[in-house]
Amino acid sequence: xxxxxxxxxxxxxxxxxxxxxxxxxxxxxxxxxxxxxxxxxxxxxxxxxxxxxxxxxxxxxxxxxxxxxxxxxxxxxxxxxxxxxxxxxxxxxxxxxxxxxxxxxxxxxxxxxxxxxxxxxxxxxxxxxxxxxxxxxxxxxxxxxxxxxxxxxxxxxxxxxxxxxxxxxxxxxxxxxxxxxxxxxxxxxxxxxxxxxxxxxxxxxxxxxxxxxxxxxxxxxxxxxxxxxxxxxxxxxxxxxxxxxxxxxxxxxxxxxxxxxxxxxxxxxxxxxxxxxxxxxxxxxx
Numbered sequence: 001x002x003x004x005x006x007x008x009x010x011x012x013x014x015x016x017x018x019x020x021x022x023x024x025x026x027x028x029x030x031x032x033x034x035x036x037x038x039x040x041x042x043x044x045x046x047x048x049x050x051x052x053x054x055x056x057x058x059x060x061x062x063x064x065x066x067x068x069x070x071x072x073x074x075x076x077x078x079x080x081x082x083x084x085x086x087x088x089x090x091x092x093x094x095x096x097x098x099x100x101x102x103x104x105x106x107x108x109x110x111x112x113x114x115x116x117x118x119x120x121x122x123x124x125x126x127x128x129x130x131x132x133x134x135x136x137x138x139x140x141x142x143x144x145x146x147x148x149x150x151x152x153x154x155x156x157x158x159x160x161x162x163x164x165x166x167x168x169x170x171x172x173x174x175x176x177x178x179x180x181x182x183x184x185x186x187x188x189x190x191x192x193x194x195x196x197x198x199x200x201x202x203x204x205x206x207x208x209x210x211x212x213x214x215x216x217x218x219x220x221x222x223x224x225x226x227x228x229x230x231x232x233x234x235x236x237x238x239x240x241x242x243x244x245x246x247x248x249x250x251x252x253x254x255x256x257x258x259x260x261x262x263x264x265x266x267x268x269x270x271x272x273x274x275x276x277x278x279x280x281x282x283x284x285x286x
Contacts, residue, residue, distance in 0.1 A: 004081045006074055006116040008065075011081060014117060023113050025094030027101055029152035031113075032056040033092040036075065037123060037246045038084050039278075042285035044246070046072055048209040053091070056149045061105070062095055065112045072286075078116055087120040088247055092151060123249060124278055132254030132266045133169035135243075137232050138162050140173035140180045147203050159183040170243060172256070178229040180204055185243035185251070186211040189235045190269050197234075200227035210244040210277070217276050223269075232256065240267030249281070250274035 005017040025031035034053045037044040050068045057064055066074070075089050094113045098106040142155040159171035160183040171183045179187050180199060186208040188198045196218055201207045218225050235241055241253035241261045252270040254261055 001083070003118065004078065006078050006114070008111075008114060011078070017115065017117070019113055019115065020097035022097040022099070022101065023094055024096060024098070024106075025092065025113060025151055028103070029150060030060075030062075031092055031094030031151045032060065032062060032149055033090065033151050034149060035091075035246050036089045037249070037281065038079055038087050038089060038118070039124065039281050039285055041079060041085050043072070043075055043079070043089065044281045044285050045209050045213055046075075046286050048212060049246070052149060052207065052209060053093075057093060059145070059148045060150075062093065063112060064093060065114050071114075075116065076286075078118060082118045084118050084120060086123055087118055089116060089118050091116045094151070121247065123247070126248070128169065128248075128251060129274060130266060132252040133243075134167065134255040134258075135170045135172050135182070135241075135253050136163050136166050136168045136257055137174050137179070138171045140175040142173070145203055146180070146205055147201070147207060149206060156183040169251075170253075172232070172235075174232060175204070177231055179232060179235065181206065181208075182243050182245075185245040185248065187235075188214075188242050188244065189230055189238040190240040190242075190267065191234075191238055194224065194239070194269075196223055196225045196269070197230050198225070198227060199229055208244060210246055210249065213280060214244050214250060214273055214277055217280055218273060221276070236261065238262065240270050242267075242270040242273070244277075249277050 003014040004011050005014045007017045034049050036049045092115050096110040096112045098110050138159045163171040172187050173180045181187050215225050239262050243251045250273045252266040254264050
């Protein structure tokens with residue numbers, strides 16, 4: 001069965017999904033995206049993702065062409081049409097296609113573009129969850145509004161390509177000597193005195209939905225969490241490290257720049273947090 005996509009009000013075969021070459025997402029990266037996990041055919045943490053979508057479009061003055069409730073309905077229908085059991089739903093909304101290429105916002109009635117598609121992916125039983133992943137560090141060269149989930153991802157593309165070239169799964173971006181976040185994930189460490197550390201939300205990082213849930217779940221289980229900056233050296237001296245994202249849930253990190261974290265093996269805290277998050281995802285998916 002050919003995958004089905006959603007484009008501006010219609011469900012179409014993926015091979016027939018098209019937008020104008022004048023679309024501002026294509027010309028200017030003038031758009032916002034979201035990625036939600038699907039588990040057992042249901043959307044994981046949907047309310048959090050939709051709230052972040054609403055915030056991001058608000059920050060750039062972009063009106064959604066559909067209500068949040070309708071967008072969730074469309075996502076569910078897309079999952080059903082694709083018979084997706086486990087994987088991701090990608091959503092992108094742009095400022096639409098004007099009559100030409102001009103930097104200011106379009107004048108008149110230009111309807112925003114809304115597209116969605118799904119990707120099948122094994123998340124819960126991913127082999128990397130047991131083996132752990134390697135990360136490398138790269139300079140953070142992004143703009144200063146990283147809290148907006150913009151489709152302008154060239155810096156992240158370069159970071160992730162550097163990681164792939166080095167045989168690693170993720171790149172941790174570093175600014176002023178401190179880790180900001182991964183190319184497509186939030187960075188965490190577990191210190192020697194058993195404190196979970198992650199950078200606080202600000203314009204410097206994307207407010208991760210999985211990050212938010214994992215922090216809350218950890219605190220509910222009386223695990224100590226500190227939201228503060230940390231260095232690469234501190235990460236290498238830590239007991240454990242891990243990342244969180246919609247596409248990986250909680251993913252242990254076993255090496256940074258070729259050097260082991262802790263004993264170089266997947267640690268018990270990351271493993272337990274992953275189990276807790278999977279239970280949360282299954283219990284709350286819609």
